[in-house]
Structures are given as structure tokens and as C-alpha cells.
Amino acid sequence: MPDGVDGGEVARTFDEFFRTFESYRAVNDARLADIESRGSADVISLEKLNRLDAALDATQRRLDDLTLKSRRPQIRAREPRQLTSAALEHKAAFEAYVRSGQEQILRPLETKALSAGSDPDGGYLVPEETEAGIMRRLSQVSPIRAIAGNRQVSSSTYKKPFAVSGPQSGWVGETDARPQTTSPQLAELTFPAMELYAMPAATSSLLDDAAVDMDQWIAEEVETAFAEQEGSAFINGDGTNKPVGFLQVPRVAEASWAWGSLGTVSTGAAGAFPASNPADTLIDLIYSAKSGYRQNGRFVMNRKTQSEIRKLKDGDGNYLWQPPAGTEGAATLLNFPITEAEDMPDIAADAPAIAFGDFRRGYLVVDRMGVRLLRDPYSAKPYVLFYTTKRVGGGVQDFDAIKLLMFSA
Missing domain, CATH: 1.10.287 (Helix Hairpins)
Incomplete structure (x- = not known):
């Protein structure tokens, strides 16, 4: 530990x-x-x-x-000998840049590697080890990222084709003529990567302290800022300089569902669960998803909504909400795990306060490789600012995998 x-x-x-x-x-x-x-x-x-x-x-x-x-x-668990000589050289040069602003060694290393981040005005790429630490931390503290699908790309946009209609097929006899089949119709989903930034500040005494692991310090400082911005965008982002959140996708009643929208189930009461048999609406929500999605299904809601869920019982008097079985586990609702996302709306009239589905198949997070850092010792003297940026995108990739519970009549 x-x-x-x-x-x-x-x-x-x-x-x-x-x-x-x-x-x-x-x-x-x-x-x-x-x-x-x-x-x-x-x-x-x-x-x-x-x-x-x-x-x-x-x-x-x-x-x-x-x-x-x-x-x-643990910091001691990271052995420098596990890195290649080139990685060690980059790490040492990057630490010299972070601590004292020396870029004479770092600049030729990134130019030699044909790095897109070698422009000092745009900052320098952090070492791969530091980037991996940032991404690992984000996967633990960013609620939607932790349950969504993920792709890493080297370009500014990720494009994913999908079949609007599959190839024609049918049954024929062994000696019957085979009719010509039509080709599948393909369309494309586009996930542009937008720039996300954080700007931690350091004192001169921190930078002079050789015992401080600067890689870990940077990862810890940007973790919360990145996670908060991601958590909001993956749920409510409007696509303008940020990812498209799944609550910004068009919504229709499940009976009228079509690709390009998320299906919804209504509670039958504006801003509340129905007075009798409230568990029925949650069961309807679960079974609005196809069996292939229910196998890895989970609920997503904020903490305030979860406090209302805790009060609910089934017809036999058993509580629907159950605490986690262990320190590493999650609370469950009707035996499906719950992910807390504070950016989900509270229970209110016509609010989609609860989501259910297979988010790994339903929502995609796209990360452009590379995290850049620009050292700024001038803007906030005597502190040194570290303008840290990464590019991330996101959006719904399977519109049938996520369902919403609407608190509407």
C-alpha cells in the first residue's frame, strides 16, 4: 500500500x-x-x-x-533502469526544463524525434512515463472515462464507420440460384479531439527540492482539473470546443427509438418516482436495453439522486440499493453497479436524472497522444505556472447502448 x-x-x-x-x-x-x-x-x-x-x-x-x-x-517502485536510454535522456532533459527552464537539451531531442510538440511557444511533450501516469489517474477519478470505451489517436480527429443497413442475406437451397445481394450502406461518426488545459503553480522552493518527483507532482496537480472538466463535458458537453455529452444527444421515447437518438423511459410522474411500485420504472429502464447491453449494464446518477434511490424497496420489503461488497466495489441497484457522476441532473420535472446501459460500448473517449507542458515564470511572479494541455474528444458511438429515465408524466 x-x-x-x-x-x-x-x-x-x-x-x-x-x-x-x-x-x-x-x-x-x-x-x-x-x-x-x-x-x-x-x-x-x-x-x-x-x-x-x-x-x-x-x-x-x-x-x-x-x-x-x-x-x-509508490514513488520508489519506479525503477529508472526500466526505461530506455533515449527515454532516460528525455526524462532528464524535461526535468531540467521544469525545474530551471533550461531547454537547450530538450529542444534538439524533440526536434530529432520530429515531435509536433517541439515548438517552445506551444510547450514540450512530457515524457511518456508522465503521460501514462496522467492517463492512469484520469481513468480512476473521471467517472465516465472509467466506464466508457477509449481510443488513442495521433491525428486531430477519429472517424468510425458504422453500417446503416447490413448486407442482404437469406436462405437458399443447395442447387438454387443465388440472387445478387445489395452492398451494405455505411455512414461515419466523427470524434474531434479538443484542447483541455490545466495550469498548476509551483514555488521556487518546490522546484529546488531534489526529493520531489516532478513527474508525479505534475500528474497529481492536473488530475483533478482534467477530471472535473472531462466529467462535465462527457455528460453535458455541447461539442463547441469540447466533447459532445451523451445528454446532449436527441432523446425520444423508447417505443419510437431510431439511430441517432437515445431511448427514454418515463416514470409517469413529473419530477418524482410513481407513488406506488417505484421499482417498476427502474425495471422498465433496465429491460429497455437489449440483452447484449444488459450484461455489462450499469446505472449512472449523481449523489443526490442516489440518496433518493436508497429509500426505495421492492414488493417484499427489500432495499433496491445495496452498499458495495468490498472496499474496491461499487454500490448496486437491482444488482447492477452504480457510477456516481455529479454532473448528472437532479431529479426534477422532465429531467433525465438516471442513465443505464453498457457505456463501454455506448460512449467513446478519444485521446490524442501526447501531453504538452509550457513553463511560464513571468505571469504570476514569484510562482512558476505550468500550462499543461492535452487533446481529448468524446461522443456516443452506439445509440442503442444507453437508455435514460425521464422524470416526466
């Missing part, structure tokens, strides 16, 4: 989460009993339930942070 992460602390936090959930269930059961017997819930019970709900969220966030830290590799 990495430095600073106590395995016992993870276990204690996980136990605390389960104890809090048991208390939550007991209070919620009492609330439901009050509604059945008196027609309304006790105010004290509602306040206690809200406090426990907030405690569950706080404990879950702390558990997520500890689990993420436990996955990070």
Missing part, C-alpha cells in the same frame, strides 16, 4: 459505512411505518434520516479517496 495510506483506516472506514447504512435502514423503516399508520412521517425521523444520508455520502467520499490513494504506485 502506498505511503500515507493505512490499510486499517480503509477497513475502519468501510465498517463505518456499513454501520451507518444499517442505522439508515432502521430509521427509514420507522419512517415508512409512520406513513402507513399515521399517513405522514415524524419530523424527527426525517431529520435523522437526512443526517444519516449526509453521513453516508461523507463516508463514501472518504472511502473513495482512500481507495484511490491505495491504487497509486
